[in-house]
Amino acid sequence: MYPVVMKMIDDLIERMRRGDKRATARLITFVENDEEKAREIIKKIYGYTGKAYIVGITGPPGAGKSTLLDKLIKEVRKEEKIVGVIAIDPTSPFTGGALLGDRIRMQKHSTDPGVFIRSMATRGSLGGLAKATNDAIKVLDAYGCDVIFVETVGVGQIEVDIVKTADTVVLTTIPGLGDDIQTIKAGLMEIADIFVVNKGDKEEADRTVFELKLMLDLEKEKWKERGWRPPIIKTVALTNRGIPELWKAIKRHKTFLEESGRIKDKRRFRAEEEVKTIISDIITGKVGKHMKREEIYSLIGKIAERELDPYSAAELIMEKTLGVKV
Amino acid sequence: MVERSKVRVLIAKPGLDGHDRGAKVIARAFRDAGFEVIYTGIRQTPEQIVESVIQEDVDVLGLSILSGAHMVLIPKILKLLEENGVKVNEDVLVIAGGIIPPDDAQELEKMGVAKVFGPGSPIGDIINFVDEKVAKLKKFA
Structure with a gap:
């Protein structure tokens, strides 16, 4: 991420910590719209939550x-x-x-x-x-x-x-x-x-x-x-x-x-669910980065035409993006 | 063009009239065009509208007013936005509609309203206008 973007995020976080509603609102927009910025922001503010x-x-x-x-x-x-x-x-x-x-x-x-x-x-x-x-x-x-x-x-x-x-x-x-x-x-x-x-x-x-x-x-x-x-x-x-x-x-x-003590169980459960979601999001994102759109669409077309089953297609995609057999 | 589903539009009705049909039609039209629309209902004070702009971090503010008080309320909203550090037409695009005579519309456009859309304005024109102007906001430029 560009240093200017990092600096902008740092400024917004600092303003948010001082109670600035506009900075807070802008940070919410970022976590909603931009996965890369969301990661940076959450890493930086997690200690305050x-x-x-x-x-x-x-x-x-x-x-x-x-x-x-x-x-x-x-x-x-x-x-x-x-x-x-x-x-x-x-x-x-x-x-x-x-x-x-x-x-x-x-x-x-x-x-x-x-x-x-x-x-x-x-x-x-x-x-x-x-x-x-x-x-x-x-x-x-x-x-x-x-x-x-x-x-x-x-x-x-x-x-x-x-x-x-x-x-x-x-x-x-x-x-x-x-x-x-x-x-x-x-x-x-x-x-x-x-x-x-x-x-x-x-x-x-x-x-x-x-x-x-x-x-x-x-x-x-x-x-x-x-x-x-x-x-x-x-x-x-x-x-x-x-x-x-x-x-x-x-x-x-x-x-x-x-x-x-149930609050601890609840928060542990929540953390687990959250990490699972993040992992699956990262993997889905990786597929987009490692494979061309046409490649994915051609596989999907084959599934629809019954030339390939969906599980084999998923295995193929995972192998290509993660480099491991699943 | 900026992806519409990431553009947030606040449709607000300042003043004391309860004629919300126009505001609802516009809100619905923006929804159908793929925007995220926040509608805050009738009889909003300028303070409430400006706070909503800030907390919702919207890109477009559409004001609908049919009470005749537009020359008081709209300048007040523009002033409050600036006072809160929200730069009109740089941070947020402001458009207006309702019953606004042409002379007043001209005056408002001088003050910073990007455009006043009177009765009978084709919805497609309004949306095209917003598409074009939103792309120039600081957030998306």
């Missing part, structure tokens, strides 16, 4: 995640903690464009010096987060955020990457999304540390709470062993009902993780 507590807010589209978050920010700011928000919305698979609208609900916090809100687009990532979410979190952590909220895209049943990213996962659901069978399906329902039933003033809200409770009752042993049973909190985000209770529950979960 690890202080922020990361809370994931997930749930289906329209459940009220952004509105809930707007109210949560207000609650956390009462304690004068510095808050970071990363709000993720989908990228179009057809045009590459995106419309990021989570900020609308949180705009009144825009001018609060203690709040930093950043919208991100998924850019092809399918797990409910953006590809650079983890790196953007590190930038906000190094900037000095005490709490970082990550709002996922509106999710369905299996977009559960947030569990690899957050210390506490808040699953926001709403009444009327289906019967009790939905609550015992695998995937999303398993990752919650805290359940929120938002729009709690709706008629069927109590029924939804009840079904979740029944679902949790099926696994009493597991909760006992773990030492944490996910609480169910009924909220009406629009009127702030249940929000102080939700923030208290998040803090209770944090204390539980710290006292039980």
Whole structure:
């Protein structure tokens, strides 16, 4: 990397450490857009990270995640903690464009010096987060955020990457999304540390709470062993009902993780997942560097024509790029 | 041309009017053209808009205003941007649309708005204009 680029990165990091929001925002852009710069930046700031507590807010589209978050920010700011928000919305698979609208609900916090809100687009990532979410979190952590909220895209049943990213996962659901069978399906329902039933003033809200409770009752042993049973909190985000209770529950979960030592397991697991992702990204990148596009396309064409099977093609590509038999 | 999916566009509505159809149409058009668009909703103060420009590190700021207060609000936004170290048309391209009389449009373009697009402006023209100007921003040059 050119010395001028290195110097620019160093300057930005220094400004970020002094609390400059513009420098922080530019660093996030770099980790999002430019893999080479991202590596440099993360190597340089990693020593400053690890202080922020990361809370994931997930749930289906329209459940009220952004509105809930707007109210949560207000609650956390009462304690004068510095808050970071990363709000993720989908990228179009057809045009590459995106419309990021989570900020609308949180705009009144825009001018609060203690709040930093950043919208991100998924850019092809399918797990409910953006590809650079983890790196953007590190930038906000190094900037000095005490709490970082990550709002996922509106999710369905299996977009559960947030569990690899957050210390506490808040699953926001709403009444009327289906019967009790939905609550015992695998995937999303398993990752919650805290359940929120938002729009709690709706008629069927109590029924939804009840079904979740029944679902949790099926696994009493597991909760006992773990030492944490996910609480169910009924909220009406629009009127702030249940929000102080939700923030208290998040803090209770944090204390539980710290006292039980589980926070260490979580962070170790996260580090492992992160390194795996980086390795596979590096390898994919290497393929692009060591093989010509036409060469790869010709192999892909052969697979489509049934002249070659996909495993043999992958082995061939790996041999060419890494120089080892796989 | 700069890769559109790496160009961030903020569509903001300063002032007290709630006529957001135009802003939404433009936001959607930029999305469909492959840009990353951030829409912040109606009734934004100049301070909120400028903070959003900074935190989101956008390259284009599109202001939609139909209240008639454009000669107060837009200069204020330009001034706040500069005060916060964001150089207009060097760091961020500023364009405007809505109900803005030609004389005022001229005045605003002198102040630093790259272009005012009135009612009936073809969307393709707006996007071509942005493509061309974004390539000259410091970040992409």
